[in-house]
Amino acid sequence: MPEFEPRIVAFLCRWCAAAGADLAGTSRLQYPPNAIPIRVNCSGRVEPQWVVEALKAGADGVLIGGCHPGDCHYVVGNYKTRRRIYLLRRMLAEMGIEPERVRLEWISATEGARFAQVVSDFVAELKRLGPLHGNGGRG
């Protein structure tokens, strides 16, 4: 049986996290290809519902990437995200889903290496956790 390859949906804010991901590319840093990026203007746009739907649709983990606290292009969007994701993770735990499957990370436009590291770490963690039950049975 081939090694389990987790599927990740990555919601990345345009100004910091997506720019950081671009820098990882410009710097030719290699990292696992498991995360499919979806660019949004601000991490504040990310609805908890999207995260839940992504997990339902077959994702083993969801990454939300935003600007560092104080650096949000839209002043405070990332603070709202932080509260929402904090709450969502607690709700997931109540439902028996490991909260570690939802990751909120602050990645600046200059942190290409950090983006690559975050994805690598997340993939490793999801491999340890295994497929999200209900999504199991696929390679």
Place this chain on the structure above:
Amino acid sequence: MPEIKPRIGVFVCHCGKNIAGTVDVAKLAEAASRFPGVVYATHYEYMCSDPGQALLKRAIKEHRLSGVVVAACSPTMHEETFRKAAEEAGLNPYLVEIANIREQVSWVHSGPKATEKAVRVTRAVVEKVWGDRPLEPTEIGVVRRALVVGGGIAGIQAALDIANAGFEVLLVERSPSIGGHMAQLSETFPTLDCSQCILTPKMVEVSRHPKIRILAYSELEEVSGFVGNYRVRIRKKPTYVDPAKCNLCGECAKVCPVRVPNEFDRGLSLRSAIYIPFPQAIPSTYTLDAENCLGIVPLRCGKCAEVCEAKAIDFDMQEEILEEEVGAIVLATGYELYPKEAMAEYGYGTVPDVIDGLEFERLLSASGPTRGEIRRPSDGKIPKEVVFVQCSGSRDPEHHKPYCSKICCMYTAKHALLYRHAVPAGQAYVFYIDIRAGGKDYEEFVNRAMEEERILYIRGKVAKVFREGEKVVVWGVDTLTGKRVEVRADLVVLAQAVVPSPGTEELARKLRVACGGEGFLKEAHPKLRPLEALTAGIFLAGAAQGPKDIPESVAQASGAAAKVVALLSRPKLEHPPEVAEVDEELCSGCGICAPQCPYGAITVDEVAHVNEILCEGCGTCVAACPSGAMSFRNVGDEQVLRMVRAALEVEGAGV
């Protein structure tokens, strides 16, 4: 959303070998041709090249495409390019999206997995385009005049540059005269130009400029509106003197019985209640300071009016509220020195012969309280030994300000040098942590102070300053020799930290402009957008944004003015249409959205309303709406969920 059958085209770029060397571009195009909604897919060597763009345009027309996905480099590179090309072919540019398969795929992955990810990424973006609607940028008119807040050198420079480009300027200054701190300085480093001599011609130019209206003794009360269309309320305090009639004879000040500390001399001299801050003040008029006058209502004294031959004094003058419209605002509110009360360890505020840098400027100035003779405040004696303390309140995160105030190394060298010129037999000591003389001819200037003027630079911090008889004793450590140092000085000058001028944060709140941790106005980007605030149409100049010397303030002011001129010169402004919008049928008017918005773009009555111009498009309100009434143009919930499902679809990977 009505399900019209989409006709999407997918264009896969090789980017030479950058993409094609890793991703199987033929396979990707082939897979894309089988995506739902796609009617045409191809791949080409360089999509951004002219032939590449021509290919795109031709395909849009030939295949009557309703949307386009270009699978290529990051959208920050060529989104604009392809949207323009599509527009030229008659397709709404907001129906063109980029699938980033270079920075986020081919440059970071290898092997067949790279192609698989490219397929998933492209598939997701096709879903986005499927849900995209054609959009038009919102057009707004521009009020072709500017407001400059603060009449120091930065505000003066910005006002002149904007006015010289042909636009009207309102220059608001809260004190009775423009000129700012620069008017208080004696000479300027590193050239030792007389500060007033280079400043006052500019002040006169401002006062004579037909396009500039000075509103002195005035403050900005309220701001509403948005870029190109700000409405401002300005409160103009009464000066009780008609500037058109005042002939500056000064008889009023002579008969005034009141004596209060003179702000212009930093309290080192006294002024009357009716006064002119300094002889070259602009507007060129006396001002009656009602707070310190014996009484206007009812009139208690009235001696000034009795002697005024020009009949310029009008005790019935009322405060005025001006409502003005402007298209752009420059904030040049400047700095103040860190308050003396905060420096108890250096005896500031208790030992009279401990003064700050600006007080020393007044002692050096020919127009100052001592007519340029350096006489100490306590007894008027000429000090034989003077200690200058750098970084007083700066670079001290435990007790005071963590940052470097930037200008103090230079002005301290200047102070010590000018002191030596004025008192050739005197000895000057400078306590310093480091010398930061980064600037044109700055290092040479400091060296001149050290070597030619025999000023004793002692590397180390001062621990304590206290009074002993007639002397001011300074205890410090020379960190180069490791020895304790005691100097029995006659005068101590503290290079106090530079802080934002009082009221900066309050002003920033009114304008929805951010302040950094230390209260300085925050620029939109520390490197690439240092002249503007994040709020569109508001620009920054001078030390209000951070400690700056005169050349830097002037440069930033001219830069900000150029930005203002560029803005005011545009026939119309366009605001991106990708913003939040409300479905009024669904909105319950709960109002959860409004406080989420950092721009104040949402108002709620029965239902919520989004001001499209104020909305910057973060979407935070959309995520917060509990009834699904708030949505985001071209990033709808259903759209995103379809992207998510498409990205995860096993079959969809097609490889």
